[in-house]
Amino acid sequence: MRLTARQAIAAVADTYTELAEPGRPQAPSAVPTASSAPDGPLGWSGYDDARARARARTGEDESVVTALATIGGAEAVVVSFEFRYLGGSLGERTGDRLEAAYTRARERGLPVVSLIATGGSRMQEGMRALSQLQRVAGQSALNRAAGLPQLAVLRDPTTGGGWATLGAGADVILALPGAQIGFAGSRVRPPDADPYAYSAEGQLASGHIDALVPPDRLRTTLQRWLHLLCTPREPGSPAAAPAPPPYALGASGLPETGWGAVVRARAARRPRAEAYLRAYFDDLEEISGDRCGGVDPGIRCGFGRHDGRTIAFAAQCGTATRPAGFRTAARLIRLADRLGIPVLTLVDTPGAANDAAAERAGAGAAIADTFAALATARVPVTSLLIGEGGSGGALALAAPDRLWATPDSYFSVIAPELAAAILKRDEAQIHDTADQLRIRPQDLRELGIIRDIVGPAGEGAAES
Structure with missing residues (x-):
């Protein structure tokens, strides 16, 4: 059974506080935003009704929830997808929230932990939705340049642009066993495609993710990663003192020839x-x-x-x-x-x-x-x-x-x-x-x- 966005956060975090809804700059009148125009920027018939049904079903008004969380004593900005909201798809408002989350992480010097479950870009917003991938990639690059770690947890499914940005672009990529992972979702890949190539196990075997982590070990594993990558240095200590060489474990005498x-x-x-x-x-x-x-x-x-x-x-x-x-x-x-x-x-x-x-x-x-x-x-x-x-x-x-x-x-x-x-x-x-x-x-x-x-x-x- 898939966890909701909030359940996924609660499963890994000690405590969390949801981030405030970001404001969006006023767009030119000729280019309406997805939230300001009836049925979105494309005028897609029935889009408003679909969003209303998604809100009623999930209690969410967008496909992603962002929060400031504590995981094993380490602070992090967490991004969690709600798959039941239009397949966890990325639209303009999703992009707003993701940009605000990355910005908050930079302001506070925190890592970003993404709990991903998405089918990709939102059809009802067309190219305005697809362009959010560039926006997310740009924010990710800014955090990378700031020396802030990015960790991704691939839930089921993680496909399309969500995999190709938040997922595959992370520094450390963990996946739940059995999760569907791939750029091509199940409805658009070739009918004779090997399903193993689109699984968490197949992606691990091909070198695209770092580890499979069962749900009951996910919180502990994230805690260990954050402890390793985000431990503050002592005031006045060198930025990165050299690692001392290990002691020899084998023979101590030197060879004659x-x-x-x-x-x-x-x-x-x-x-x-x-x-x-x-x-x-x-x-x-x-x-x-x-x-x-x-x-x-x-x-x-x-x-x-x-x-x-x-x-x-x-x-x-x-x-x-x-x-x-x-x-x-x-x-x-x-x-x-x-x-x-x-x-x-x-x-x-x-x-x-x-x-x-x-x-x-x-x-x-x-x-x-x-x-x-x-x-x-x-x-x-x-x-x-x-x-x-x-x-x-x-x-x-x-x-x-x-x-x-x-x-x-x-x-x-x-x-x-x-x-x-x-x-x-x-x-x-x-x-x-x-x-x-x-x-x-x-x-x-x-x-x-x-x-x-x-x-x-x-x-x-x-x-x-």
Whole structure:
């Protein structure tokens, strides 16, 4: 059963106060507004009667309710759609309310949380309704420029312009399981279209939303996200002090040879990103997908709490990183940069995926974009090499001048086996090639590639 707009707010908020109805500037007499002209700006026969029936059925006089709410102690401006009011459609008056909500959020420095259930733009207002998408997008851009987070909860259904603005344009996108989500609604998509592509589950698999959240966990999940993204900084503290590198979790002694470093980094029992994230963060939430149709399970990105403050993370998990993984990492870095949150990257990959599918998916462009995201980040980025550092696929996530390494890691221009092949050497020369490449942690320190080698907790771990 679909919740009403107010029930949806009450389901996630501790308390809320509805925002006052915004006033609309007087429009030129030749261009009547939807509320001032009989049957709206198009003179659509029966539109006034349809709105009257919707009011009687819902108790609302528009398709969206806006409020100032407290969610887990954090203030936010909440936008909630009433689907029973003309299918939660966006018209001019909806645009008025949305613009006022975004404006209030900027005035108070608050995030916007959108609880969306809409079928799209309102037919009875024609292009005047469709143009509200530009209006909403403009307001969203202003809040983005102000460094204010935007979170979306996709209810059932979320289609059309509501998905393509408030939904897909949010920083963090959560969806209720089973919700219908897509730009094309059920009545306008091709009759043979795969319904899975228009579901919350399908959108998650395609990298377009961050997580499925059951209704009974939605309030808690929103609280965690707001706590991570909106925690006020202490007065006088740096805007974004660097994240300290994690302690080493694996072997503490340094390898004697280059090939010995490779063997240790490739060991199946070596600590991976999961262990480092668990040890470093008290609490974390993850984002998923590149928003371009791809998900890479070999990279984890999100935000966590470390020593009382929020740090963003992008962690390679020891597999060849795919284009979707690089794009997800770049998205994470840019979001953290906009919100003023420092970043930690964990480098661990044999290299970028180099199969035909990766090339078709734009491996080169994805890697280039990740390099660019790191190079232009205004917040400090700290990187720790925790295993394999395979060529440019690893370097793309390594912060210039702020890279540390664990004792059980290596970094190489290319894997020693491939280097030997390029140099037309036989297999017997691979070990010598590994030594010549100088890929051990101590070599990297001597060459100025890393700042230092981190140790276990309490044993001389590097300072930030």
